[in-house]
Amino acid sequence: MTQSRLAGFIRDNMEPILQAWENFARTIEPPALTMSDVDLRDHARQMLLVFADDLDTEQSDQESADKAKGLGERGHADTAAEVHAEARLLSGYTVVQLVSEYRAVRASVLTLWADDTRGGQGTDLGDVTRFNEAVDQAVAESVARYERLVKQSQNMFLAILGHDLRNPLGTLVTGSSFMMQATDVPPKYVLVATRMFNGATRMSKLINDLIDFTRTHLGPGIPIRMRQGNLAVVCDQVVNELRTFHPERQVDMRLSRRLEGQFDEGRIAQMLSNLIGNAIQHGSNDTPVTVDVNGGEEDIVIAVTNRGPVIPPDKITGIFDPLVRLVSNADADYTERTSLGIGLFVSREIAHAHGGRIDVASNAATGTTFAVTLPRRPKGLRSTDSAADHS
Structure with a gap:
């Protein structure tokens, strides 16, 4: 195997290249202000050696194209670029600052290499191309690891926040419910307690949705506990609750016979409440929301219909995506229009x-x-009784 001249240059000039890396890293504030020389140079030497080894390795045209896109073949162990991204995230670097380090090391190596070749040796453009491909692969690995860690931390934060809010919110629901049922409390206080109870109930529902959202990202998915039951009972309960919460709206329901099956009553109620609530929010105030439940031989179909604005065809495919909201009209309540969705x-x-x-x-x-x-x-399907708390 013929050794690349640029690979040899990188190995022979490791110190000036690392010094240039460190000098640039010190311009990134505030993270660099609290980092030592060792921290600023961490993993840089390993990555430069990876670049040099890559230059000395023969590759096909397809392998070259893959690396230029950040899709190069890799082993099972974490790469130096991935470890570096994790360390930079913990040090407070943004993804923009992380990528800027690779721009700096690329510029440092190529500038020093160009100065060295002015002594009479020509620059090998093939080496330069291979070097750029290796850097692109490292950037892709670093950004992918950084993004994954950020998403994990965000989901963990949401999960902890949701769980920590449940206890004080439960106290609010219990206290307001107690005041609503008291017979020795003035009516004006009962009215306030009722509003508190309705608001706390809505908050509890949003928190449950938030916890379930994080479960789908941090675990195997939403846990369910399957039991034999009658879907008509669940639908009737949910519809009556929503009629109470939204007395100004009309919700019509039609049930067919034979609605028995195996399902998680709590989860089905949660799903139906979400769908009907969405229909009330986005539907026209002048027309009812309809709930049709029909049982077939093998399946049961629940259809929730509203007569609000038509959803554009290009929005249908993304309507279930997290954090996507379709604004029903300009007069919608601000908190409704900006909810997590x-x-x-x-x-x-x-x-x-x-x-x-x-x-x-x-x-x-x-x-x-x-x-x-x-x-x-x-x-x-396997019932997951453990962790099935979705009250």
Whole structure:
């Protein structure tokens, strides 16, 4: 194997290249202000040696193209670039600052290499191309690891926040409920307690959705506890609750016979509450929200329909994506328009956990319908009684 001249140059000039790396890193404030020389140079030597070894390794045209896109083949162990990204994240670097370090090391190596070749030796453009490909691969590995760690920390924060809020919120629900039922309290205080109870109940629902959202990212998915039951009972309970919470809106429900099956009553109630609440939020105030529940031989279909604005076709595919909200109209309440919008995502995950699915159809003639198809007896599903607390 013929040794690359640029690879040899990198190995022979490691110290000036590292010094240039360190000098640039010190311009990144504030993280660099509290870091030692060793910290600023961490993993740089290993990455430079990886670049040099790569230059000395023969590769095909396809391997070259893959590395230029950050898709180069790699082993099972963490690369120096991935370890470096993790260390920089813990030191407070932003992803922009992380990428800027690679720009600096690229410029440092190529500048020193160009100065060295002015003595009479020509610059090997093939070496320069290979070097750039190796740096691109390292950048891709660093950014991917950085992004994954940031997402993990964000999801963990949301999960902890949701769990920590449940206890004080439970106290608020219990206290306001006690005041609502008291007979020796003036009516004006009962009215305040009722408003507190309704607000706390809505907050509790949002927190449950938030916890379920993080479960799908940090664990195996939403836990369910399957039992034999009657879906008509669950639907009737949820619809009556929402009629109480939204007395100004009309919610019509039609139930067919034979709605028995195996499902998690709590999760189905959560899913149905999300779908009907979404229909109330985005539907027209002048037309009712309809809930149709029909039982077939193998499946039960729950269809929730509202007559609000039509969802554009290009928005349908992303409507279940987390944090996506479709603003129903300019007069919508501010907190509704800026809410997290994870209710539909959680509803889809609940349907999937039951071996079912949710389909969406939206047009001016029939309105917007979310149709949930649930098998009466899901196959291949394992009930997860542990961690099934979704109160």
